[in-house]
Amino acid sequence: MSRPTEPSILEQLGGLSGMIATVIPVLVLVPVNARWGLGPALVSAVVVAVLIFLWRLARRETLMPAVSGILGVALCALIAWLTGDAKGYFAYGIWYSLVAGIAFTVSTLVRWPLVGVIWHGINGEPQRWRSSRTGIRVYSVATLAWAAVFFARFIVQQWLYTQDDAVGILGITRILMGLPLTAVVVLITVWAVRTAGRAERVGRHAALPTADSEAEQ
Numbered sequence: 059m060s061r062p063t064e065p066s067i068l069e070q071l072g073g074l075s076g077m078i079a080t081v082i083p084v085l086v087l088v089p090v091n092a093r094w095g096l097g098p099a100l101v102s103a104v105v106v107a108v109l110i111f112l113w114r115l116a117r118r119e120t121l122m123p124a125v126s127g128i129l130g131v132a133l134c135a136l137i138a139w140l141t142g143d144a145k146g147y148f149a150y151g152i153w154y155s156l157v158a159g160i161a162f163t164v165s166t167l168v169r170w171p172l173v174g175v176i177w178h179g180i181n182g183e184p185q186r187w188r189s190s191r192t193g194i195r196v197y198s199v200a201t202l203a204w205a206a207v208f209f210a211r212f213i214v215q216q217w218l219y220t221q222d223d224a225v226g227i228l229g230i231t232r233i234l235m236g237l238p239l240t241a242v243v244v245l246i247t248v249w250a251v252r253t254a255g256r257a258e259r260v261g262r263h264a265a266l267p268t269a270d271s272e273a274e275q
Contacts, residue, residue: 159208
């Protein structure tokens with residue numbers, strides 16, 4: 059019986075369709091807000107998010123990214139409604155980027171880079187990679203790459219958030235700093251996962267003769 063295929067990193071993030079789905083509510087929000095105002099814009103974004111959620115369920119895609127996607131849109135819409143400004147839709151993502159950037163950076167300083175912790179955690183694997191210098195090094199590189207993206211998003215988008223009539227440019231920036239930058243750090247993460255995996259396998263194989271020798275004694 060064949061072993062189940064381990065989900066790829068892209069699949070863990072919800073797949074390409076899931077990543078594209080995250081920008082569709084923004085594409086709806088911006089023009090509707092410009093034409094009809096805040097209320098219709100928020101309703102449109104939430105309705106689109108619900109339709110995307112149902113579509114992903116029908117396709118039997120990974121459930122967690124689908125749920126987090128619709129909850130994220132609902133939270134962003136709530137913040138915009140409470141602030142009375144469509145710019146509020148982007149506030150959560152902006153401040154999330156800052157918090158995530160800090161967390162990812164700190165995790166490398168304490169030698170628990172979050173890319174390694176999260177990847178092995180969601181796959182139910184032990185954190186054996188921490189016994190390998192190579193594992194810590196490559197996961198630190200990937201974690202710092204994610205941190206750099208988070209900080210860049212925060213700096214640019216927070217500056218735009220302080221400007222007047224910035225809803226349109228915020229939407230464009232969210233998209234431009236979303237999929238392209240995510241694609242780059244996903245590639246770096248793939249490299250880190252594969253390199254750390256090879257180092258772990260080599261370490262286990264190197265330890266086997268010693269273990270056999272001790273058993274014979």
